[in-house]
Amino acid sequence: MSEPLVRTRDLTKVFYEESRGEVRAVDGVDLICNGGEILGLLGANGAGKTTTLRMLSTILRPTSGEAWIVGHEVRNAPEQVRENLGFYSASTALYPKITARETLRFFCRVNRYPRGKVEDRVEELIESFGIRDFADSRVEKLSSGMKQKVSIARTVAHDPPVLIFDEPTVALDVLNAIELRRIIERLRDRGKAILFSTHIMSEAEQLCDRIAIIHHGRILAVGTLQELRDTTGHHYLEEIFVHFARTREPSEAQGEAERPGETGP
Amino acid sequence: MDPGQIWTLYRHEIRSALRERSIVIASILVPLIMYPTLLWVGFSAVSFLQGQAEAVTTRVGVAPVPELHQPLVDSLAADRRIQVVPWEGPDGAAATEIARGRMEAWMELTPPDQAGAAMEGNAQVRVLFTGVREGSRSALDRIEALTDEHRNRWIAEWRSELGVADAVWGDYAVVMEDQATSEDITRFILALLVPLLTLIMVALAAFYPAIDATAGERERNTWETLMTVSAPRSAIATAKYLYVATFGAVGGLLNLAALAISLRWILAGAGNGMGEELVQGGIPFSAIPVIVAGTALLGLFVAAGMLVFAVFARNFKEGQSMITPFYVVILLPALFLQSPNLEFTTGLAAVPVVNVALLLRGAILGDIPFLAGLITLISMAVSVVAAVALAQFVMRREEVLLGTGTGGFWGFITRTLRGRRTEA
Numbered sequence: 127m128s129e130p131l132v133r134t135r136d137l138t139k140v141f142y143e144e145s146r147g148e149v150r151a152v153d154g155v156d157l158i159c160n161g162g163e164i165l166g167l168l169g170a171n172g173a174g175k176t177t178t179l180r181m182l183s184t185i186l187r188p189t190s191g192e193a194w195i196v197g198h199e200v201r202n203a204p205e206q207v208r209e210n211l212g213f214y215s216a217s218t219a220l221y222p223k224i225t226a227r228e229t230l231r232f233f234c235r236v237n238r239y240p241r242g243k244v245e246d247r248v249e250e251l252i253e254s255f256g257i258r259d260f261a262d263s264r265v266e267k268l269s270s271g272m273k274q275k276v277s278i279a280r281t282v283a284h285d286p287p288v289l290i291f292d293e294p295t296v297a298l299d300v301l302n303a304i305e306l307r308r309i310i311e312r313l314r315d316r317g318k319a320i321l322f323s324t325h326i327m328s329e330a331e332q333l334c335d336r337i338a339i340i341h342h343g344r345i346l347a348v349g350t351l352q353e354l355r356d357t358t359g360h361h362y363l364e365e366i367f368v369h370f371a372r373t374r375e376p377s378e379a380q381g382e383a384e385r386p387g388e389t390g391p
Numbered sequence: 392m393d394p395g396q397i398w399t400l401y402r403h404e405i406r407s408a409l410r411e412r413s414i415v416i417a418s419i420l421v422p423l424i425m426y427p428t429l430l431w432v433g434f435s436a437v438s439f440l441q442g443q444a445e446a447v448t449t450r451v452g453v454a455p456v457p458e459l460h461q462p463l464v465d466s467l468a469a470d471r472r473i474q475v476v477p478w479e480g481p482d483g484a485a486a487t488e489i490a491r492g493r494m495e496a497w498m499e500l501t502p503p504d505q506a507g508a509a510m511e512g513n514a515q516v517r518v519l520f521t522g523v524r525e526g527s528r529s530a531l532d533r534i535e536a537l538t539d540e541h542r543n544r545w546i547a548e549w550r551s552e553l554g555v556a557d558a559v560w561g562d563y564a565v566v567m568e569d570q571a572t573s574e575d576i577t578r579f580i581l582a583l584l585v586p587l588l589t590l591i592m593v594a595l596a597a598f599y600p601a602i603d604a605t606a607g608e609r610e611r612n613t614w615e616t617l618m619t620v621s622a623p624r625s626a627i628a629t630a631k632y633l634y635v636a637t638f639g640a641v642g643g644l645l646n647l648a649a650l651a652i653s654l655r656w657i658l659a660g661a662g663n664g665m666g667e668e669l670v671q672g673g674i675p676f677s678a679i680p681v682i683v684a685g686t687a688l689l690g691l692f693v694a695a696g697m698l699v700f701a702v703f704a705r706n707f708k709e710g711q712s713m714i715t716p717f718y719v720v721i722l723l724p725a726l727f728l729q730s731p732n733l734e735f736t737t738g739l740a741a742v743p744v745v746n747v748a749l750l751l752r753g754a755i756l757g758d759i760p761f762l763a764g765l766i767t768l769i770s771m772a773v774s775v776v777a778a779v780a781l782a783q784f785v786m787r788r789e790e791v792l793l794g795t796g797t798g799g800f801w802g803f804i805t806r807t808l809r810g811r812r813t814e815a
Contacts, residue, residue: 183619185619185793186789186793204623205621205622205623208619208621209621211619213615213616213619215615217612218612218615218616219613220613221403221611222611223406223410224406224407228406232403235395236399236620236621237621238393238396264410284621
């Protein structure tokens with residue numbers, strides 16, 4: 127079996143706050159995600175989803191543990207990690223004063239897409255994401271739906287094998303959220319490894335091939351929806367989540383980290 | 392660092408900034424149009440006021456004078472701006488007339504003091520006026536000037552009667568020769584003005600780009616987007632730094648160009664001779680490379696300093712309040728430079744900003760000590776490298792990346808010195 131595109135081992139992040147002292151935001155997370163797979167990171171607000179994904183995208187430096195993206199370790203080779211990664215979140219915006227075409231060109235170039243192929247790639251993105259009609263309009267003039275298309279196109283501009291979507295549908299209306307999920311599925315079908323964080327149960331149910339339930343910075347369970355159902359005896363993901371959150375407090379869950387179908391790889 | 396990535400990031404910053412109205416206004420338009428506008432408005436106003444003043448006739452009361460000195464009164468009456476009004480009365484009444492504005496000045500001839508009494512017909516001119524009114528002051532000036540002429544004529548007549556030849560009389564004259572040419576005077580004025588104005592304009596031109604490059608990214612939510620591109624943080628910091636430095640230096644140079652153009656076309660056409668004198672001097676060509684280099688050095692230094700402070704800001708307001716103290720501090724040395732006696736010593740050449748200002752002054756006056764110039768270059772290079780290294784160090788810190796640190800730059804320094812962390 128080939129090496130997973132995303133792999134973490136005992137990934138931990140501790141923040142220091144003046145008022146609370148040390149805060150363990152992510153605590154010993156073990157995950158893998160293969161090409162052609164959507165791994166959902168499901169947890170409540172403050173569970174550690176964003177911190178985990180920010181460590182994978184090298185925005186944050188892990189306090190301990192390791193993480194690899196396409197074989198590059200996040201602390202030792204951050205530039206190579208980012209070269210193989212596209213990061214999208216509700217809080218990642220576009221530059222308002224440049225056009226959609228300039229945006230795509232910029233992200234191709236800055237992410238070291240082969241120089242001679244940039245223009246072809248930009249045209250390809252414009253075509254495949256349906257941007258042609260507003261490709262030469264400044265981003266500030268675009269509607270939120272148009273901006274979303276450009277934003278996803280810039281995420282995949284350099285054609286990275288790994289994509290991270292951090293709560294991407296938070297600020298979207300229903301139609302745009304559906305459109306986004308379709309695009310993510312298409313990207314999965316093209317062989318991308320996709321990490322998708324959400325706190326919306328139905329979204330995780332519909333979209334994710336496997337789901338990792340994260341609570342208080344720890345992974346409580348990982349598996350396909352069917353595996354999680356079989357383990358808990360519950361049908362709906364909401365019930366499954368509550369089951370793990372109540373019965374598997376971090377201290378006990380961590381001891382069972384190696385149980386197949388429930389936690390880490 | 393990959394220069395190609397820095398170039399891509401730099402071009403991206405410049406392109407975005409050139410489409411941002413507030414930056415274009417503050418960093419390009421203001422330096423370009425400020426002097427032409429100010430000078431044009433200023434000279435138009437001065438010309439207007441002069442015209443107004445010339446159109447106004449000043450009433451001057453004159454007490455009866457002896458026949459001998461009637462020519463003085465006649466010359467006053469011949470001045471079209473003065474209306475001579477025969478007026479006789481006590482001092483208090485004249486003062487009241489002046490205070491009420493019915494008269495701008497009052498003049499009488501009084502007997503001379505003891506020494507002057509030996510000269511027959513001698514008298515002294517006594518003038519009442521008020522210093523709070525322009526009309527009254529100009530009346531005094533005219534009376535003084537005409538009295539001087541009258542005195543010289545009268546003394547010349549006396550000399551003639553006494554048989555004192557002009558050649559003998561000339562020995563007693565004080566002859567003054569100003570060694571400064573009009574070019575020297577112009578350069579002296581420019582040497583005081585240019586360093587101060589350059590510093591102000593470089594700082595002003597870099598101000599908004601520095602905030603835009605940091606707090607602007609956060610406010611637009613593009614900061615996190617930028618942090619996930621494959622370019623190293625140092626490349627991002629370098630590109631941002633070069634962007635701010637470019638605007639600072641370009642703003643400073645545009646400002647100088649606008650100053651030169653304003654002097655040449657607006658002042659020269661002012662018609663009162665002052666503009667022509669200024670244009671005759673100007674900045675020597677040999678000083679231009681030094682001024683360009685000095686302005687670029689200032690841009691590099693100011694940009695690095697501003698970025699170090701602005702990088703902690705989460706929005707434009709915070710950015711403004713964090714940069715303003717730095718802005719004020721770097722302008723302070725320029726105020727001391729207004730003293731022409733301050734010398735460009737090797738000691739001062741080691742002080743950033745002060746040294747560049749003195750370098751510019753020296754270049755305009757045609758006097759740059761080699762050692763001081765060299766120390767200036769070294770000092771500024773070290774300062775810039777240190778400031779950029781600090782900016783890069785700061786931009787790699789998580790509290791800066793996430794915008795979670797409090798207290799700005801000083802808060803960061805305090806926490807760092809105390810060994811406190813935002814990450815464990």
